[in-house]
Amino acid sequence: xxxRSRFDSVREFxxxxxxxxxxxxxxxxxxxIFVFLLxxxxxxxxxxxxxxxxxxxxxxxxxxxxxxxxxxxxxGTLAVTVGATLLSVPFGIASAFYIAEVAGPRMKEMLKxxxxxxxxxxxxxxxxxxxxxxxxxxxxxxxxPTGQTALSGAVMLxxxxxxxxxxxxxxxxxxxxxxxxEAALALGATRWEYIxxxxxxAAAPGIVAAVMLGIGRVIGETMxxxxxxxxxxxxxxxxxxxxxxMTATIAAEMGxxxxxxxxxxxxxxxGLVLFVITFFVNLVxxxxxxxxxxxxx
Amino acid sequence: MTSRSKEKIAFxxxxxxxxxxxxxxxxxxxxxxKQGIGAINIEFLTTFPRNxxxxxxxxxxxxxxxxxxxxxxxxxxxxxxxxxxxxxxxAGENLLTRLIRLAIINLAGVPSVVYGLFGMGLxxxxxxxxxxxxxxxxxxxxxNLPVIITASKEALSAVPQPFREVSLSLGASRxxxxxxxxxxxxxxxxxxxxxxxxxxxxxxTAPILFTVAAFYLPGLPSSVFNxxxxxxxxxxxxxxxxxxxxxxxxxxxxxVLLGLVFLVNSFAIVMRAILRRRRKW
Amino acid sequence: MVDERRTHTDYKFVIRDLTLFYGEKRIxxxxxLSVRRNEILGIIGPANSGKSTFLRTLNRMxxxxxxxxxxxxxxxxxxxxxxxxxxHFLRRRVGIVFALPLPLPLSIFDNVxxxxxxxxxxxxxxxxxxxxxxxxxxxxxxxxKDRLHEPAMNLSGGQQQRLCIxxxxxxxxxVILFDEPCSGLDPISTARVEDAMRxxxxxxxxxxxxxxxxxxxxxxxxxxxxxxxxxxxxxxxxQMFRKPSDQRTDxxxxxxxx
Numbered sequence: 163x164x165x166r167s168r169f170d171s172v173r174e175f176x177x178x179x180x181x182x183x184x185x186x187x188x189x190x191x192x193x194x195i196f197v198f199l200l201x202x203x204x205x206x207x208x209x210x211x212x213x214x215x216x217x218x219x220x221x222x223x224x225x226x227x228x229x230x231x232x233x234x235x236x237x238g239t240l241a242v243t244v245g246a247t248l249l250s251v252p253f254g255i256a257s258a259f260y261i262a263e264v265a266g267p268r269m270k271e272m273l274k275x276x277x278x279x280x281x282x283x284x285x286x287x288x289x290x291x292x293x294x295x296x297x298x299x300x301x302x303x304x305x306x307p308t309g310q311t312a313l314s315g316a317v318m319l320x321x322x323x324x325x326x327x328x329x330x331x332x333x334x335x336x337x338x339x340x341x342x343x344e345a346a347l348a349l350g351a352t353r354w355e356y357i358x359x360x361x362x363x364a365a366a367p368g369i370v371a372a373v374m375l376g377i378g379r380v381i382g383e384t385m386x387x388x389x390x391x392x393x394x395x396x397x398x399x400x401x402x403x404x405x406x407x408m409t410a411t412i413a414a415e416m417g418x419x420x421x422x423x424x425x426x427x428x429x430x431x432x433g434l435v436l437f438v439i440t441f442f443v444n445l446v447x448x449x450x451x452x453x454x455x456x457x458x459x
Numbered sequence: 460m461t462s463r464s465k466e467k468i469a470f471x472x473x474x475x476x477x478x479x480x481x482x483x484x485x486x487x488x489x490x491x492x493k494q495g496i497g498a499i500n501i502e503f504l505t506t507f508p509r510n511x512x513x514x515x516x517x518x519x520x521x522x523x524x525x526x527x528x529x530x531x532x533x534x535x536x537x538x539x540x541x542x543x544x545x546x547x548x549x550a551g552e553n554l555l556t557r558l559i560r561l562a563i564i565n566l567a568g569v570p571s572v573v574y575g576l577f578g579m580g581l582x583x584x585x586x587x588x589x590x591x592x593x594x595x596x597x598x599x600x601x602x603n604l605p606v607i608i609t610a611s612k613e614a615l616s617a618v619p620q621p622f623r624e625v626s627l628s629l630g631a632s633r634x635x636x637x638x639x640x641x642x643x644x645x646x647x648x649x650x651x652x653x654x655x656x657x658x659x660x661x662x663x664t665a666p667i668l669f670t671v672a673a674f675y676l677p678g679l680p681s682s683v684f685n686x687x688x689x690x691x692x693x694x695x696x697x698x699x700x701x702x703x704x705x706x707x708x709x710x711x712x713x714x715v716l717l718g719l720v721f722l723v724n725s726f727a728i729v730m731r732a733i734l735r736r737r738r739k740w
Numbered sequence: 741m742v743d744e745r746r747t748h749t750d751y752k753f754v755i756r757d758l759t760l761f762y763g764e765k766r767i768x769x770x771x772x773l774s775v776r777r778n779e780i781l782g783i784i785g786p787a788n789s790g791k792s793t794f795l796r797t798l799n800r801m802x803x804x805x806x807x808x809x810x811x812x813x814x815x816x817x818x819x820x821x822x823x824x825x826x827x828h829f830l831r832r833r834v835g836i837v838f839a840l841p842l843p844l845p846l847s848i849f850d851n852v853x854x855x856x857x858x859x860x861x862x863x864x865x866x867x868x869x870x871x872x873x874x875x876x877x878x879x880x881x882x883x884x885k886d887r888l889h890e891p892a893m894n895l896s897g898g899q900q901q902r903l904c905i906x907x908x909x910x911x912x913x914x915v916i917l918f919d920e921p922c923s924g925l926d927p928i929s930t931a932r933v934e935d936a937m938r939x940x941x942x943x944x945x946x947x948x949x950x951x952x953x954x955x956x957x958x959x960x961x962x963x964x965x966x967x968x969x970x971x972x973x974x975x976x977x978x979q980m981f982r983k984p985s986d987q988r989t990d991x992x993x994x995x996x997x998x
Binding site for chain 3: 622624625626
């Protein structure tokens with residue numbers, strides 16, 4: 163049997179290997195990120211123990227001797243994340259149901275475009291507005307010495323988590339097989355009863371994934387929190403205190419460090435902690451996202 | 460209460476929340492336009508900052524952002540589209556494919572500031588590019604790879620399977636099928652992904668903080684190994700580092716950045732709408 | 741089943757002991773069947789009798805279906821196509837027309853020219869001529885000659901299916917497989933496709949899988965009857981429809997099941 167020309171087979175071979183390499187690039191980059199965080203950050207644990215690093219209550223990176231305890235930073239991230247999640251989850255999920263089940267087609271298109279635009283606003287712009295509008299407002303509202311607090315950060319970050327939560331939850335709700343809806347409505351249920359009793363359960367894994375990805379977004383957010391939350395590395399006792407998150411610490415302090423120095427290494431170690439946290443958050447989200455849908459009794 | 464009236468109340472609440480969720484977009488845009496429009500003029504867009512950035516324009520920051528975005532596109536698009544072609548057209552359902560997918564999900568979730576650290580460790584220091592356009596573009600490219608892969612893969616998988624079968628049944632090879640049937644029909648979708656990448660790359664600050672962006676530079680870059688100013692970095696700098704700068708200048712800078720990002724985004728949105736309407740199969 | 745009076749070279753395809761699996765399930769059992777040069781071999785049988793998968797085996801389109809696996813031999817001019825062959829070249833020699841008309845999202849002209857362009861099998865200047873001949877052989881030329889550069893999607897269903905035939909012909913195959921080519925067509929379009937087939941057998945070897953018993957009786961020279969993965973019988977069409985040798989064939993043709 164005749165064969166194709168040599169040129170054709172060589173071309174096929176080259177193309178196949180090239181696209182395979184492009185596919186492998188993602189794996190390579192994830193490994194490279196991990197390797198470089200380790201390479202630059204691991205040295206920190208020669209200076210402080212892992213326990214003192216994670217649970218140390220003092221972050222004084224430039225005092226002598228320096229203290230590298232990131233508990234205040236973890237506390238800051240936690241405060242902002244919890245605040246933003248509490249704000250964005252109920253609103254985000256309610257809006258997802260509205261868009262998926264209630265809104266007419268025109269309205270739906272408009273809302274989705276709006277949500278998309280919200281997602282497109284650069285975080286530095288959100289940070290800027292938080293700084294000049296929201297923080298002073300919150301300061302006045304609660305009569306605080308400064309409005310640059312965890313709460314101000316949480317409010318702005320809830321806006322940034324919103325598009326993720328709304329769009330992924332909406333996808334999950336829309337993906338519920340139409341037969342459930344038809345069956346429920348045929349049995350005389352109202353659309354609201356369908357949403358409460360069936361849609362919520364059927365879309366639950368997707369909604370959990372939406373929340374997880376929203377949380378991942380909040381934990382990783384940098385510029386806005388750096389500009390709004392007051393940058394004070396102390397363990398917060400309320401949302402009305404200034405805080406400093408892990409991300410903001412890296413962004414704010416990296417400029418002052420000497421590459422290769424202790425402070426520099428400690429910032430990479432914080433990056434490593436962030437990397438590990440977001441890795442698991444995304445992994446869990448993905449597991450939920452690919453869970454079989456439609457397990458309604 | 461009847462279930463009908465319950466439904467009415469519930470839907471009213473849902474409507475209200477949705478308004479609450481989408482209102483901020485309008486408020487943000489309105490505020491920035493209202494406060495910033497006064498600062499926008501030809502001088503603002505085309506001259507260098509003066510007097511410790513309190514006066515003059517933001518031209519070098521606009522120019523720098525365009526450089527970075529162009530660089531990010533050049534690096535990320537071939538790699539991202541290639542990866543999407545591999546995943547959608549060549550890969551079987553095996554461990555490697557699952558690993559690649561996991562890696563992409565993970566890349567999409569890595570915080571932007573961690574990309575900054577990575578870019579600094581790999582491009583700036585290890586590869587010795589220094590803080591430069593090259594290092595910054597590469598960092599942004601890696602960060603936006605998942606966006607391009609995901610959008611391209613979606614566009615490729617939207618091309619109906621039977622087209623591929625027909626092409627193969629006529630004796631075309633796999634690559635010929637991709638090149639002549641799949642790609643031409645996926646181009647609009649892929650472009651949408653690229654445009655989204657552009658808009659994200661233009662607005663990112665954290666990844667360029669330590670890899671490229673300069674606080675202030677008196678001239679434009681002369682090679683890819685130079686630093687540049689960038690719009691988001693500039694907004695950050697004049698908002699937090701320089702006292703006594705007029706609010707209008709800051710709003711004006713925010714308006715230019717937001718305008719750029721939205722302009723690019725609306726391209727993507729319009730393109731997708733046209734694409735949906737034109738699709739025949 | 742091989743007719744002993746004929747010599748080996750009278751056969752285009754000789755299939756020996758062919759077994760097809762879908763996963764662990766056998767969908768075709770140890771089939772022996774030969775296809776003569778320049779005949780139309782009809783294959784009839786109820787749904788799920790394995791006839792479509794059999795057809796796709798002959799040009800290795802089954803390679804695209806992950807779970808399907810073939811054992812045995814299918815000799816095309818003496819070479820086993822199930823062995824280590826260049827499948828792209830095999831598909832140039834053994835073309836296929838699918839059940840539903842599937843024009844590519846291109847113009848009419850580009851659809852027909854798709855194969856030759858990929859194979860660079862003709863000079864650029866000869867392409868319009870090849871396209872015209874292919875469209876004529878598929879009885880479509882007169883209807884489309886003034887609008888060759890319109891999208892193929894604008895054609896009617898019957899025209900689209902004839903376009904698909906022309907597209908297969910333009911590759912200049914030796915064998916053409918028809919996989920229920922008229923299942924989506926109205927009677928008039930069906931008649932036109934059948935007309936095309938009768939002419940095509942002068943030059944090509946045709947294998948026609950059909951769910952229409954009457955269609956096999958109208959166009960095929962010989963007919964094979966498949967039932968749940970077995971070849972029940974194969975014979976001259978006239979003979980088979982006058983007096984089938986197997987009761988099950990008789991029942992199927994008479995419409996008592998299937």
